[in-house]
Amino acid sequence: xxxxxSTLIGLQFSDTHTFICxxxxxxxxxxSNLENKFQNFYFVDVNNNKPTYxxxxxxxxxxxxxxxxxxxxxxxxxxxxxxxxxFLNSKLLPxxxxxxxxxxxxxxxxxxxxLVFYFELTPMCMVSITGWLLEYPVIYVQDxxxxxxxxxxxxxxxxxxxxxxxxxxICKLYLKNVSEKKxx
Numbered sequence: 001x002x003x004x005x006s007t008l009i010g011l012q013f014s015d016t017h018t019f020i021c022x023x024x025x026x027x028x029x030x031x032s033n034l035e036n037k038f039q040n041f042y043f044v045d046v047n048n049n050k051p052t053y054x055x056x057x058x059x060x061x062x063x064x065x066x067x068x069x070x071x072x073x074x075x076x077x078x079x080x081x082x083x084x085x086x087f088l089n090s091k092l093l094p095x096x097x098x099x100x101x102x103x104x105x106x107x108x109x110x111x112x113x114x115l116v117f118y119f120e121l122t123p124m125c126m127v128s129i130t131g132w133l134l135e136y137p138v139i140y141v142q143d144x145x146x147x148x149x150x151x152x153x154x155x156x157x158x159x160x161x162x163x164x165x166x167x168x169x170i171c172k173l174y175l176k177n178v179s180e181k182k183x184x
Contacts (some may be wrong), residue, residue: 007022007023007024008020008021008022008023008115009021009023009026009096009099009115009116009117010115010116010117011092011116011117011119011133012116012117012118012119013119013121013122013123013126013129014119014120014121014122016122016126017122017126017130019133021133023096023099026096026133027096027097030088030092030093030096031093033088033132034085034088034089034093037079037080038079038080038085040137041080041132041137041138041139042076042137042138042139043076043077043079043080043081043084043128043139043141044074044075044076044077044138044139044140044141045074045075045076045077045141045142046074046140046141046142047141047142077141080128080139081125081128081141083123083124083125084125084128084129084132084141087123087125087129088129088132091117091119092117095117098114099114099115125141127140127141127142128140128141128142
């Protein structure tokens with residue numbers, strides 16, 4: 001297991017997401033991205049779920065504000081979402097630093113628990129974490145309004161889809177070679 005422990009770590013988020021990563025490469029990538037503020041990435045809010053309000057009449061004398069969710073086109077964000085940056089800085093970076101080769105002299109080689117980052121809850125920014133771990137240059141962000149306004153707990157079910165809630169359409173195409181002539 002020493003060979004496994006010297007290079008690979010596991011990242012486990014609740015019972016929903018598992019990643020096996022090269023510890024040193026991930027550590028360097030994270031440090032570099034935090035230092036340059038993720039300049040090589042585009043963060044796109046694909047849900048854009050910020051509620052808008054309109055006045056509605058409840059009765060003759062009363063009016064009430066109703067929350068209306070409008071579908072908007074995906075929006076390019078000027079910076080990474082706060083929840084994403086905080087998670088990487090306060091949770092993942094300390095784990096990687098603890099397990100890095102720089103601190104290997106304090107690590108017990110027989111302790112496999114140090115090789116797995118286990119986060120009991122699925123973070124609200126899981127879609128963004130997944131895109132970043134897979135090194136996508138465009139990283140989707142879901143539920144940014146909830147994240148930035150602390151309207152949910154640390155774990156949320158990931159709802160909607162990464163298509164701005166547009167349904168995925170699958171098309172089948174069949175090609176036929178019309179230039180072929182049948183031999184009789």
